[in-house]
Amino acid sequence: MYRTNTCGELRLSHVGQAVTLAGWVQRTRKMGGMTFVDLRDRYGITQLVFDESRDAELTAQANKLGREYCIQAVGTVSERSNKNPNMPTGDIEIIVTGLTMLSTSDTPPFTIEDNTDGGDELRMKYRYLDLRRAAVRKNLELRHRMTILVRNFLDSRDFIEVETPILVGSTPEGARDFVVPSRMNPGQFYALPQSPQTLKQLLMVSGFDRYFQIAKCFRDEDLRADRQPEFTQIDCEMSFVHQDDVLEVFEDMARYLFKEVRGVELPAKLRQMTWAEAMRLYGSDKPDLRFGMTFVEVMDVMKKGKFSVFDDAAYIGGICAPGCASYTRKQLDQLTEFVKRPQVGAKGLVYVKYNEDGTVKSSVDKFYSEEDLLELKAAMGAKDGDLVLLLSGDNANKTRVQLCALRLEMGERLGLRDDNKFECLWIVDFPLFEWSDEEQRLMATHHPFTMPNPDDIPLLDEHPEQVRAVAYDFVCNGIEVGGGSLRIHDGALQEKMFKILGFTPERAMAQFGFLINAFKYGAPPHGGLAFGLDRFVSIMAGLDSIRDCIAFPKNNSGRDVMLDAPSELEPGQLEELNLKVTL
């Protein structure tokens, strides 16, 4: 080894010890005849001291060190006269007696500090330098720790990690597949898996009973903010289970992770909320429960034949923002602008201020009497000093989604979305299908293998849109961290699902024949779920973006700007693959 110790481990107890350290020059300071060098490695920073009066030549060498030079230093651990209580190694320094240059460094394109001066593109281009920053490195260390914890937890519960292949068959349902031309099978293509869904179901047919995999998944989607073309799932499946069995195991896992990683105790049993209730109270299938302001529907109260916008609405609902009656005109205008942004899409916003002095002021004063608004106050549970914000619209759930955006915005403004608070719950009873405006047909809300609620199976033929799925999402702080379902294990029911989803029997067979066939050989009841690892880590790390818990992420065009990938192939490669690019 080039070192006897790391730059994070030396303490007062090591004083007098001869040591060798290796690392990077964080900074150098010259003070009189002394030169101080902060030497950094993954484990910390240790101060090196060069004393001109003791060794002029060595100190001259030290004075030539630049930022990010990689060096090796030999010396003796010494107690600092001027201790730094902010550093674990702040009680000691190294009196250097020997210095070896391992590599010099050009001036880095941005500072290697927690608060760097590097912009996003530059940091990504030089990601290998960005990763030197402790703030980024800690996220990857946390990711490593979480995967170790997840694996050991699941192993202790008899789950087996099974690697499923990356080169699989194309199943162009749901998102687009990335495909891989096969040279050995000319004209044919593999696909990269969008998830190991069907393969893990086959493992259940195989009797594997309790499977997991920390698995790379791939989706060729137009990238919205914070999506990656490749991402990682904690993918799990169990046999012989009911919904509660699955929820229990993974609630335990979440409880274990939050405790180990963040020291946070989740409740002994997580709340379960139906999808319908979540939509009704929060306008979202991933409600943020760190704060209240649940929706109140006020159709009866506000439909009085006085205000045509409300009279014609299919939904009128609102939230009560505590203590916000003092909002200024400007603040209220900002909120109106906020809901009218295309991303939210509301036509307008009605506000009612219930002032501390008992007076009421609203944007609909000319339509409603004070009595009307006091009736609203009671319905909303508002107190003096509160602000009631109402939205309405001709599609109940679309309006609820707009109101959700407003609720989250108010939570943000009121500082109620605390990164260090974790509110987890299960959303259950999702609808099995959802209508696609784009495709003009019913689509599977999750995927075609989801088990319908047994009580609703009679509705499948006439009212499929009313059928609930045995599906569940794990939600934390308004983010969907995981989700899953019980699966169909009956071939006939699976064929019926394919039919409702518009598959011809031939197409279903061509794409999912292996699964339909497998179900002929004693398929067990099974179900499972998958957590988004990138998302889970970023919540634990308090990150806004998943990018900083991924070592080498891609940008919004799906490019790795460091590797400069993707790129054009050499003509010979295309020829070997029997392909021609047609631009």
Added chain:
Amino acid sequence: MYRTNTCGELRLSHVGQAVTLAGWVQRTRKMGGMTFVDLRDRYGITQLVFDESRDAELTAQANKLGREYCIQAVGTVSERSNKNPNMPTGDIEIIVTGLTMLSTSDTPPFTIEDNTDGGDELRMKYRYLDLRRAAVRKNLELRHRMTILVRNFLDSRDFIEVETPILVGSTPEGARDFVVPSRMNPGQFYALPQSPQTLKQLLMVSGFDRYFQIAKCFRDEDLRADRQPEFTQIDCEMSFVHQDDVLEVFEDMARYLFKEVRGVELPAKLRQMTWAEAMRLYGSDKPDLRFGMTFVEVMDVMKKGKFSVFDDAAYIGGICAPGCASYTRKQLDQLTEFVKRPQVGAKGLVYVKYNEDGTVKSSVDKFYSEEDLLELKAAMGAKDGDLVLLLSGDNANKTRVQLCALRLEMGERLGLRDDNKFECLWIVDFPLFEWSDEEQRLMATHHPFTMPNPDDIPLLDEHPEQVRAVAYDFVCNGIEVGGGSLRIHDGALQEKMFKILGFTPERAMAQFGFLINAFKYGAPPHGGLAFGLDRFVSIMAGLDSIRDCIAFPKNNSGRDVMLDAPSELEPGQLEELNLKVTL
């Protein structure tokens, strides 16, 4: 849960307990009024008993159960009168009081037994049934266990697992890349990584210090037996290390794995053999040390101007097969045929029998005197009763490789290659380059990033073929399980390597610019290695093929016959990718 217990856990101590089991019908037997059903799950087999005299209807149901039906049974644990000491659950049986059919099964295409009647193709097509066989399942359980052990070992040594991307840039050096067309970047392609080599080197530049990853790798090669287009590596890299530091950590890891998995104690320090010595003594860079029969070079002894084949040879060497002087003419002819097979490629074989009675009989009796052959006997260290086998040729190393095949064949015939014995060693001092007859140029023996032996750097310009690499392989029982090297961390030396390997500066920059640039910012000395996980598991499991430790392997044409992948795309998919197939 559909069960209270698994099919592997009930014992005499559970007698009297009411239980519910779920699993698959392994077989049914009717004996008088009793029906016995062997119920199987991942954990074992438990006997169910149905008694016609107690419940005729239930027993009638049980009599209709077919092989591989998936059922749930309720009953009471009872002591068997007729115990089966070969089964962990053989002391008990379940007196069944309730039976639920979970799924029926068609007759499986082969028997779900350790010794199945299914051929390879059939087993692969119905891999989900093949995986029900305990013999196959155990291999995947072992694979899971080994990865848990590897991760926990490396974690305890401060290694961090970092996921590197699967969608990277194409680097058409070495094997062929699989490529992935990018829809968002028309005309451009990602490549799937042949290994995370350059990315892990970047992580060292980032200061990650000790990295590992159990990583999927991809090579689009014509598949020889027992190669897979996608395979898994235990990929590791360390900074601030010399060769011995790397070997020490991974020797410890191997020692830990062999101990935990097989109860085998490897020696406290593994033998290190230079590549040159391994070639000289075993004709192989992955010698099987489970048995002797090391090569003896007998140029001086046999070059006597008596036998032109030997007189003209660049190499004459042999092995001494103990106790084989009694080999018959037929056996010796078989050996001659063996070495003349195109896979071995020798022109012929010279044998000398040193009979128990002191007489000598050889295939070169007409050329050599008895004294000559007794001189050979002494040189070979042969005893009475031994058989000496000699090969010669005009290329020393090619002849050694042929002699290696003969040695392994003799080891096989003598039963010296015991699957339960493990002989591990390091091969060191590989040549940095090897000559490619195909490409008519020097190629990197490992890859272009391998560090030359510092002592040999002066030879780089004039005699690159003589330069040794700081590279090492981990060999067990004649199989290369892992390999690695120290890497170049100096930009100028790396550029020189690219030049010797025939890269123009432009092409080196286009392909490896990110690495060359990274080396400008204080690259630390670093090195590492990778173990082939599939290979490592198969050695531990005593398997001949890696396929049976892979859940869903591909066949020799790179096809997944179960998924029927690869396959043709829908025309719309090709169009979106701006691709045309040209067959």
